[in-house]
Amino acid sequence: MKNITITIFAILIVAVMVLYFVSFQVREIESALITTFGRPTREITEPGWYFKWPAPIERVYKFDSRMRVFEADLGETTTKGAVPIIVNTYVVWKIAEPLAFFNAVGTIKEAEGKLLSQLSDTQNKVIGGHYFAEFVNNDPTKIKLEDIQGEMLADLKQPVRADYGIEIKTLGIKQLKISEDVSKDVFGRMRAERNRKTEATIAEGNAEATKIRTDADSKKTELLAAAEARAKAIRAEGDAEAAKYYKLLEEDPDFAIFLRKIEALKKYLEKRSTIVFSADTEPFELLREMPDIKPKK
């Protein structure tokens, strides 16, 4: 009984040790390369449990298969039409084929060096094929920035995969700049543009204000005219109504006119007037002589 337990235990230990030497795991995040007597013979990109000959015969090299980023140096490039532009490009890449990678570069650092030279070639080639106006344009529909990035990706993808076993996942421009000298000119232009805008703003504001005022004034004129017309109509109504009463005056027009004159006289001389009378005027004839009157019989 004892012996069986011990035996099983011993076998287990030996089995584990043997397995340790003849098998290995490839995790989801890596790929592996097997060399036989130093010569690469197999590549494993699928995760799982694999067997191999023990150490001196076959060796396992593992590569991290996850995405890494790499940034190229800030570089001044000339666009088509000789306008300089400064771009900073990055790539997201991963080791796709361990065999090719192992043969061509081997280490991450070396891979980055190769990527850098490839990338700057691609960058110069693609950017040199586009006008500056395709990077920045007043008309947003003419901006081809995304297309340019796509073109660079397409240009870089194939050779890098074939030569180094590297897969480019994506690529992009993370800084888009202009040279220091140009920035001075741009500031000059920005300032001029802003000043022009300032003037335009003031002019527009004044024009708008003037329009508002003029509108109000013309509205006022029209409204007053309309009111005047209405007032006239009302006065005419009054005159028409008053005319009805004139008929009653027709019974003795002379007397009516006399009364009207008296009324007018009273009104005209109501206040603050100086009158020069002739002594012939009634009742001032009394001032000249006594009237010759006698009682009627």
Added chain:
Amino acid sequence: MAEQNNKKLIPQSPGKPAGDELDAAGKSLSEALRISFIILKIIMVVLVVVFLASGFRTVEPDEQALVLRFGKIRGVGEDRILGPGLKWVFPYPIDKIVKIPVAKKQNLPINSFWYYQKPSELLPQSPQTRIRVPATLNPVIDGYCITRGEKPGQAVAASVSSDYNLVHCKWQLTYKIDDPERFFKNTYTEDAKPGQSYAEVIAKSIKPLLGYLFEDAVVTAMVNYTIDEAISSQDRIPKHVKKLLQEKLDRIESGIAVISVQLTDITWPRQVDDAFLASIKASQKSQKTISEARGYAENTLNETAGPIADQLFEALKDETTPELVLSAVEGEEKELLWSQLAGQAQEKIAGARAYRTKVVETAKANAEYLQKLLPEYRKRPELVIQKIYQDAIEYVLSNVDEKIVIQPAEGTKGREIRVLLNRDPMIKPESEQE
């Protein structure tokens, strides 16, 4: 044989027949062996238990976990992801549990589009200290975005550079891991060192990737906007950036989700500060001019026709349509407006109304007066005329300030008289002043 029999009979004490000393030695040896076997057994059991127990792992509430069996993710479909709770997996080297902090929101500030500030400039400044602004932007140390020029139609010719502007901006990205499997498989993270939390390590490891993609999205988005659109901090620019970034993250299957993108700060270059400030001032002034004009318009209309001025004006404009077309309702509405009239127009109409009343009343009064006087006048015309005439003269003379009676000239030759009158009729004669 007897000894052998003895042995068989008493297997518990095999050394006994060989003598006492030997017996004792063999006994203690076997005893020791037996004990060590027991201890070994216990150790083995303990080891097995410990080994099996080492498979227990707690997945925290803000985490999700994957199990790698021989390096490959275990399970199918949704079973591949383990939620929070106590889990048991086969111990190393069969299974390995990978915990990913999925619910945790992480922030990533992006300041690479801001101008370079010397460490001394970053310290709190008193308003008096003036920072010397360099005349240019150095592409190596100063960050900025290019925004498109304003006027479409200009600079369309492919070879001409457009009148783009530069702008500085600061951003903040908030993200989380939303697909643990994709994230684990595709996105590079460093291994956590003892004492480091895995979330921290992840945040640090993916910072370059996220940062680069984010900057790319910002550059790509910003060229589509003018500097004024950018500075007025509209929500649509961060939204645009967020969309671009998420597309990129999905394209590379990173398993990262963008929660929000914020534009935390944006400004024009310091080199053109004066021009921009002047522009802002001008637009404020312009606004003021316009609002003053509006005030004037409102006052004018109010003075003219009161609060209904505009409505009335509109109604009057409609008058161009023939009167017949106007429905009764519209006519009534207009009358209602007229009745609510105020201001100068109202004064005009009120004046007309007063005139109407006065004219009618006067005519009526005159007529009645005549009617009343007529019978008497017919009877004694002379007396009535005289009476009325004298009354009038009396009335007039009682009101007159100065009366002058002149003897008419004899003959044809006229006589000249001179009367000195007050030049200003409002100045009362001295006699009245007292």
